[in-house]
Amino acid sequence: MVSSDTIAAIATPLGEGGLAVVRISGPDALVIADKCFEPIGKHSQKPSAAPTHTIQYGRVVRNGQTIDEVLLAVMRAPRTYTREHVVEITCHGGILPAKMVLETVLHNGARLAEPGEFTKRAFLNGRIDLAQAEAVIDLIHARTELAVRAANEQLAGRLSRRINKLRDEFITVLAHIEAQLDFPEEDIEPAAKTQLLAKLEAGVTEIDNLLRTANEGRILRRGVRAVIVGRPNVGKSSLLNRLLGHDRAIVSHVPGTTRDTIEETANIRGLPIVLIDTAGLRDARDLVEQEGVKRTRAALDAAELVLHVLDCSEQLAAEDKLFLAQFADKKRIIIINKIDLPRRLDLPEEFVRM
Numbered sequence: 001m002v003s004s005d006t007i008a009a010i011a012t013p014l015g016e017g018g019l020a021v022v023r024i025s026g027p028d029a030l031v032i033a034d035k036c037f038e039p040i041g042k043h044s045q046k047p048s049a050a051p052t053h054t055i056q057y058g059r060v061v062r063n064g065q066t067i068d069e070v071l072l073a074v075m076r077a078p079r080t081y082t083r084e085h086v087v088e089i090t091c092h093g094g095i096l097p098a099k100m101v102l103e104t105v106l107h108n109g110a111r112l113a114e115p116g117e118f119t120k121r122a123f124l125n126g127r128i129d130l131a132q133a134e135a136v137i138d139l140i141h142a143r144t145e146l147a148v149r150a151a152n153e154q155l156a157g158r159l160s161r162r163i164n165k166l167r168d169e170f171i172t173v174l175a176h177i178e179a180q181l182d183f184p185e186e187d188i189e190p191a192a193k194t195q196l197l198a199k200l201e202a203g204v205t206e207i208d209n210l211l212r213t214a215n216e217g218r219i220l221r222r223g224v225r226a227v228i229v230g231r232p233n234v235g236k237s238s239l240l241n242r243l244l245g246h247d248r249a250i251v252s253h254v255p256g257t258t259r260d261t262i263e264e265t266a267n268i269r270g271l272p273i274v275l276i277d278t279a280g281l282r283d284a285r286d287l288v289e290q291e292g293v294k295r296t297r298a299a300l301d302a303a304e305l306v307l308h309v310l311d312c313s314e315q316l317a318a319e320d321k322l323f324l325a326q327f328a329d330k331k332r333i334i335i336i337n338k339i340d341l342p343r344r345l346d347l348p349e350e351f352v353r354m
């Protein structure tokens with residue numbers, strides 16, 4: 001596929017930093033860059049005159065005015081991320097310089113890229129396949145080193161190779177079956193039939209294996225949502241702070257301290273765990289607390305794991321029993337807190353064993 005238009009966007013996050021990169025991709029990338037860029041010194045050249053995969057030093061100019069002093073990378077098709085001509089302008093990292101460089105590029109004939117459009121072109125031009133395009137997004141969003149490693153493996157084509165191998169094998173089986181349909185007079189040998197069946201069964205097993213790893217991948221990408229629930233004052237916010245390693249939530253001896261749900265990600269052995277601290281569950285006294293309890297319920301519905309906190313220094317309340325029964329169908333960990341205080345908690349036998 002060849003795109004007829006040339007796209008551009010700021011490729012780095014908006015904000016103040018040392019440097020920012022404006023990326024241009026498309027058939028006119030070099031021509032447009034020529035119009036914006038004036039080389040400085042005898043070693044630098046106009047983009048269209050520069051050899052591929054080189055960096056030129058100069059300034060971005062608009063209406064005779066210097067916008068910024070930049071380094072400009074020239075990468076000619078097809079050895080580029082999108083397989084099109086690509087120019088990357090590294091400018092100063094303030095919000096305004098990057099924006100003004102981009103505006104200059106757009107003014108000279110590029111179109112503002114849609115989110116993900118560079119990767120879309122890389123896919124459409126056969127530079128990467130769908131699994132790899134997903135891996136690019138995963139790499140960008142990765143929250144732990146384990147997630148980075150998984151995304152890099154997928155980007156390197158490990159998943160794609162497994163899928164392509166499956167596809168090839170199924171096509172071979174299909175070809176055999178179609179040959180039989182076309183030439184029914186030639187009897188199939190029973191051995192050939194068993195072989196075909198074995199191939200199909202092996203394929204199904206491989207698909208099942210892949211589906212199982214899909215769930216692992218989802219957890220690596222988004223993390224496990226673990227909601228911390230329990231009666232007011234049992235120590236939910238204290239647990240959140242302890243797991244995060246810093247004082248994120250307000251802790252106080254007043255029951256009903258936490259009103260809103262608080263979400264933070266902890267990296268536990270490479271897995272992102274999204275911890276959600278909630279308002280203590282009880283018949284709420286006022287409107288704000290009622291809303292808090294409503295949010296707790298919503299967080300509970302969306303969670304994959306329930307961390308149910310009980311207070312060791314108090315007897316099991318009617319509400320505790322209610323929640324123990326209510327969360328029975330969820331994956332849960334029952335956490336007994338305040339074990340430094342005299343024990344008054346009497347857990348039913350079934351939970352003691354957990």
Ligand SMILES: Nc1nc2c(ncn2[C@@H]2O[C@H](COP(=O)(O)OP(=O)(O)OP(=O)(O)O)[C@@H](O)[C@H]2O)c(=O)[nH]1
Pocket residue numbers: 230231232233234235236237238239250251252253254255256257258259278279280281337338339340341
């Ligand atoms: N002795 C003792 N006190 C604790 C422990 N954990 C928490 N606390 C105290 O218990 C009180 C309540 O703690 P929080 O973490 O605010 O409890 P919470 O469950 O978030 O309470 P709400 O937000 O009101 O629902 C605070 O005074 C904490 O210092 C513990 O292990 N031992």
Ligand SMILES: [Mg+2]
Pocket residue numbers: 236237238249250251257258277278280
């Ligand atoms: Mg709290």
